[in-house]
Amino acid sequence: MKAKSKFAAVPYLVWMLIFILVPLGMVIFFGFTTTGGEFTFDNFTGIVKYAHVFWKSIYLSVIATLICLVLGFPLGFLMSRMSEVGQRTMLMLIMLPMWMSFLLRTYGWMTLLENEGLINKFLELFGIGPFTMINTQGAVVLGMVYNYLPFAIMPLHSIMVKIDKSVIEAAQDLGANGFHVLIKVLIPLSIPGIITAITMVFVPSVSTFIISRMLGGGQNMLIGDLIEQQFLGSVYNPNVGSSMSLILMVIILIIMGIINHFDDEEMEGMLV
Amino acid sequence: MEHASIELKNIFVDFDNDRILDNVSLSVKDGDFVTLLGPSGCGKTTTLRIIAGFVQPDKGDVYFDGKRINDLPAYKRPVNTVFQRYALFPHLNVFDNVAFGLKIQKVPKAEIKERVLRMLEIVDLKGYERRRIQKLSGGQQQRVAIARALVNNPKVLLLDEPLGALDLKLRKDMQIELMDIHKKTGVTFIYVTHDQEEALTMSDMVVVMKDGVIQQQGRPEDIYNEPKNAFVADFIGESNIFDATMLEDYKVSFCGQTFECLDAGFGTNKPVDVVIRPEDIDLVEPEKAVLTGVVDSVVFKGVHYEMNIQCGGLFWLVHSTKCQPVGTKVGLDFGPDDIHIMKRLFDGDRNFVKGEVTGEDTITFMDVEFTREGLGLPEGTPVRLTISPKDIEVVSTDHADLTVYLESLIYKGDYNELIVYTHEQSLLLHSYLDQQVATDIGIKFHTENILVEAIPQEEVSGDEG
Numbered sequence: 001m002k003a004k005s006k007f008a009a010v011p012y013l014v015w016m017l018i019f020i021l022v023p024l025g026m027v028i029f030f031g032f033t034t035t036g037g038e039f040t041f042d043n044f045t046g047i048v049k050y051a052h053v054f055w056k057s058i059y060l061s062v063i064a065t066l067i068c069l070v071l072g073f074p075l076g077f078l079m080s081r082m083s084e085v086g087q088r089t090m091l092m093l094i095m096l097p098m099w100m101s102f103l104l105r106t107y108g109w110m111t112l113l114e115n116e117g118l119i120n121k122f123l124e125l126f127g128i129g130p131f132t133m134i135n136t137q138g139a140v141v142l143g144m145v146y147n148y149l150p151f152a153i154m155p156l157h158s159i160m161v162k163i164d165k166s167v168i169e170a171a172q173d174l175g176a177n178g179f180h181v182l183i184k185v186l187i188p189l190s191i192p193g194i195i196t197a198i199t200m201v202f203v204p205s206v207s208t209f210i211i212s213r214m215l216g217g218g219q220n221m222l223i224g225d226l227i228e229q230q231f232l233g234s235v236y237n238p239n240v241g242s243s244m245s246l247i248l249m250v251i252i253l254i255i256m257g258i259i260n261h262f263d264d265e266e267m268e269g270m271l272v
Numbered sequence: 273m274e275h276a277s278i279e280l281k282n283i284f285v286d287f288d289n290d291r292i293l294d295n296v297s298l299s300v301k302d303g304d305f306v307t308l309l310g311p312s313g314c315g316k317t318t319t320l321r322i323i324a325g326f327v328q329p330d331k332g333d334v335y336f337d338g339k340r341i342n343d344l345p346a347y348k349r350p351v352n353t354v355f356q357r358y359a360l361f362p363h364l365n366v367f368d369n370v371a372f373g374l375k376i377q378k379v380p381k382a383e384i385k386e387r388v389l390r391m392l393e394i395v396d397l398k399g400y401e402r403r404r405i406q407k408l409s410g411g412q413q414q415r416v417a418i419a420r421a422l423v424n425n426p427k428v429l430l431l432d433e434p435l436g437a438l439d440l441k442l443r444k445d446m447q448i449e450l451m452d453i454h455k456k457t458g459v460t461f462i463y464v465t466h467d468q469e470e471a472l473t474m475s476d477m478v479v480v481m482k483d484g485v486i487q488q489q490g491r492p493e494d495i496y497n498e499p500k501n502a503f504v505a506d507f508i509g510e511s512n513i514f515d516a517t518m519l520e521d522y523k524v525s526f527c528g529q530t531f532e533c534l535d536a537g538f539g540t541n542k543p544v545d546v547v548i549r550p551e552d553i554d555l556v557e558p559e560k561a562v563l564t565g566v567v568d569s570v571v572f573k574g575v576h577y578e579m580n581i582q583c584g585g586l587f588w589l590v591h592s593t594k595c596q597p598v599g600t601k602v603g604l605d606f607g608p609d610d611i612h613i614m615k616r617l618f619d620g621d622r623n624f625v626k627g628e629v630t631g632e633d634t635i636t637f638m639d640v641e642f643t644r645e646g647l648g649l650p651e652g653t654p655v656r657l658t659i660s661p662k663d664i665e666v667v668s669t670d671h672a673d674l675t676v677y678l679e680s681l682i683y684k685g686d687y688n689e690l691i692v693y694t695h696e697q698s699l700l701l702h703s704y705l706d707q708q709v710a711t712d713i714g715i716k717f718h719t720e721n722i723l724v725e726a727i728p729q730e731e732v733s734g735d736e737g
Contacts, residue, residue: 166359169326172346173353174373174424180347184372188363 030242043243050226050244057222058251060137061205064144068152068201069194071145076156076193077186080163091157094150106143106214113139113215135217143211144201151200159193160186198259203252223248277302277460278323278351278428283332285318285484292318293329294484300428300477305454305461307471310481311507313710316464317356319481320430323462325349336427351428352421356436358413360405366392366416367401373424391423394453411442418453428460435470447474468508472496480504483679483710501614505547506682512553512589514685515621516546516613524613527584529562535613543621545614550578550591552610561603567596586685617680618691618700623659625697627724628652635724638694640673642719649726658723664701665716666690672714681709 034040079090097105112118113133123129133139163186171185187194209224216222223244230241278300285293293315300306308316321327322334325346334341341349352373360369367388374384392398395415405413414434421429431450435443451474454461465471471478472492479489480503488500499505502513516526521536526546538544558564565583572578577595581588583604596602627637633647637657649655669675676692676699683689687702692715699715707713 164357164359166355166357167361169324169346170353170355170359170361170420171372172326173324173351174420175347175376176372177345177347180376184376185361189361 027242027245030239031246032243033239035237035239043240044247046240047244047247053221053226054223054247054251056137056220057206057224058255060141060220060222061144061202064141064148064205065152065198065202067141067145068149069197071149072152072156072197073190073194076153076160076190079153079157080160081165087157087161091154094153098150102147103210105147106211109139109143109146110134110214113142134215135219137216137220139215140212140220140222143215144205144208147211148201148204151204152197155196155200156190156193159190159196163189195259199256202255206252207248277337278462279335279338280319280322281333281335283319283322283329283334285315285322285327286330292484293322296332296481296484296486298479298486298489300460300462303458303460304476305451305463305474306477306479307463307465307475308479308481309465309468309471309507310487311466311709313483314481315484316466316481317432318484320353320432320462320464323428324351324353324430350426351430352424352426353430353432354414354417354421354434356432356434358417358434360413360416360420362405364405365401366397366403366405366408369405369416370420370423372420377424387423388419391419394422394456395419396449410438411446414438414446415449418450422453422457422459426459428462431461431463433464433466435465435467443470450474472508478508480507482507497612499547499612499614502545502547502617502682503680505545505612505614510550510589510591512548512550512586512685513682514546514548514586515689516544518542518544518613522608524611527563527586529584531562531611532608533611533613534608535611538613538615543616545616547612547614548606548610550589551576552606553588553590553592554605555579555590555592555594555596556603556605558601558603561605563604565602565604567598567600567602570595570598588685617682618689618698621661621700623661623664623699623701625657625659625699626727627655627657629655638674638696640717640719642717642722644719644724647724654727656725656727658725659699659717660721661689661700661702663718663721664699665718666701666703666705666707667714667716669712669714671716673716675712675714678707678709678711678713681707 031043032039032041034042079087082090110117114120115130115132115134117134119133120130123131167189168181168185171181176184206222207224209222209228212220212222212225227241227244227248229235230237230244278298280296280298283293283296284291296315296319298319308319310316318327322329325341325344329342336350361372364372370388370391371384374387379387389398389401392401395418397412397415397419400408400412405416408416414437417434434450435446438446447470450461450463463471463474472495475492477489478492478495480487480495482503488495488504490498495504496508499508499511505511505513514526516524518524518535518538518541519530520540521538522533524531524533524535524544524546563583565581565588567579568582568587569580570577572595573591576591576593579590579592579596581590581602581604588604590604625637627635629647629649629651630636630641631651633643633645635642635644635647635655635657674694676694678690679693679698680691681688687704688706690701690703690707692699692701692713701715
């Protein structure tokens with residue numbers, strides 16, 4: 001059996017080698033070399049002038065992640081208390097937009113948010129507006145929340161269905177009002193789901209380029225756009241692009257590390 | 273301290289059109305150990321949840337120390353609960369689980385520590401403060417749950433089958449420990465269980481429930497010695513329950529003989545149930561007793577022998593420390609005070625059902641249709657059908673005339689007496705098969721034996737008037 005199960009992993013191992021490890025090696029190689037193939041640190045030192053882009057990416061992604069948590073937590077909890085059928089229906093509804101193309105969905109928001117878009121036209125009926133909504137940071141955050149909210153709800157819901165109703169009742173029985181139940185029972189017991197939700201929203205948000213380009217216009221360039229320019233745009237410099245990708249990777253790793261560490265400490269803190 | 277600490281008055285609860293609690297009234301004295309006892313689905317846990325504040329009664333009032341607390345949310349009630357599966361907080365250790373309630377009340381830290389440690393000492397878990405909940409055995413988790421509830425000094429402790437998940441040996445130990453804690457703390461305990469032995473052992477007062485109705489409440493001894501009806505007698509301890517006829521006051525006839533008894537007020541020639549506890553029957557020389565029988569089987573039960581004795585067409589259960597071998601002829605002896613008479617659960621000994629002639633020689637009742645040759649009654653005539661309990665057979669639901677809800681099943685020495693409920697009325701039937709109570713079963717009528725009588729016209733119009 002052992003030999004067999006090892007054998008079963010071979011296709012994936014080959015896949016991983018060809019499509020993950022080799023490209024990663026190539027990114028590292030390009031990041032540390034010039035176009036001529038000589039070793040250099042210049043690619044990295046040159047990125048300093050884009051620091052504000054990195055900062056903005058992280059800033060907007062953090063906001064989007066927080067909004068997703070605030071929206072997803074209560075919804076996930078309400079869903080976890082529904083009947084089986086209710087839960088399945090809700091999950092279906094939440095995943096429904098994901099059956100449509102990501103591009104199409106974002107285009108949809110463009111037509112809604114435009115200066116001559118549906119929302120402004122609607123507000124005009126009441127004599128309000130028009131508001132500038134497209135090409136703002138808010139529009140970018142909205143795009144992130146809209147596209148990645150399902151990825152926050154699903155892990156929160158799946159961890160919350162495991163919270164026994166009687167544990168919540170026990171807390172109430174011991175004098176906990178709604179707020180105490182939330183702070184002392186629901187949130188601590190949902191931490192693994194919260195961590196997954198943060199990861200699932202933050203990582204794609206921080207590296208997105210379509211959302212920022214379509215909803216943020218030219219003014220709201222993010223890391224993703226910057227990297228894309230290096231490979232497909234007018235600048236064309238794969239070496240700098242590779243080093244940017246590496247830095248983004250390191251940033252994500254550091255942030256995830258901090259969050260996971262925070263989680264461990266939280267747990268230990270609770271165990272006195 | 274003779275006032276009631278918890279009082280329920282005429283509580284009704286419905287879920288999805290099912291009546292869960294039907295006019296439950298209960299008064300619990302301060303400091304008492306009260307047990308709600310009954311089979312699963314009898315409403316005992318719902319009663320507890322009403323006191324805890326997790327269920328709102330549809331009708332009726334809950335009083336605590338004379339104050340109505342219907343509208344007080346669970347977290348404000350001065351009661352604490354030990355849940356069926358403990359419901360400990362998995363993210364907290366033993367100390368923090370127990371300290372949960374005190375921290376919410378913002379009790380000073382030093383006092384929390386003192387009270388938690390003292391409580392852990394009471395439940396014999398000293399030194400376990402920092403243990404994770406998952407690392408504890410079932411019995412230890414149980415004791416954490418008790419400590420977590422008791423540390424808040426509740427006026428009333430509610431326990432929902434707290435020992436259900438433990439093995440027998442641990443149960444017995446925990447029973448003694450719980451009684452000990454009850455004595456030490458003086459807190460009122462309201463305890464829910466389906467285990468009659470547990471109830472009799474631990475309580476000051478036992479409340480027997482069935483189908484959302486309190487059947488009997490009283491001291492364990494009284495309930496055991498003077499069960500109010502055949503259900504209570506059957507549920508509490510082992511008993512011989514037979515059909516009998518109350519000839520007149522203090523005179524009852526069963527097993528082909530007439531006996532003196534201490535009961536009166538049932539009327540004359542009324543069908544009743546008679547209950548005799550197996551340990552109240554003495555085995556004597558055959559010639560010295562009114563009833564004689566033959567030992568059918570013997571089982572050794574540790575302290576006593578349990579013997580099944582065939583006598584007068586009935587099987588008698590007898591407990592005795594002296595063994596009589598199988599096949600021995602014995603006499604059964606018992607005194608008037610050992611005979612307990614109770615009202616039948618089902619009124620009468622036959623079923624009376626209304627039907628209608630729906631065609632030539634065809635009668636319909638309860639959606640069942642049957643033909644009777646030479647009936648000779650015109651269509652539309654209302655008829656009264658008399659159905660003997662023996663003429664209703666229990667069959668699988670796909671071959672059944674009717675699907676009915678089995679309300680009660682009691683062994684009557686030879687056959688099981690079943691009371692079933694159609695959506696129109698209750699029916700009494702006899703069966704040799706065992707069935708699960710509180711489920712739907714199928715029944716089939718032996719229509720050829722049904723007695724059909726036309727209802728006289730004036731009676732019909734009288735009904736309508």
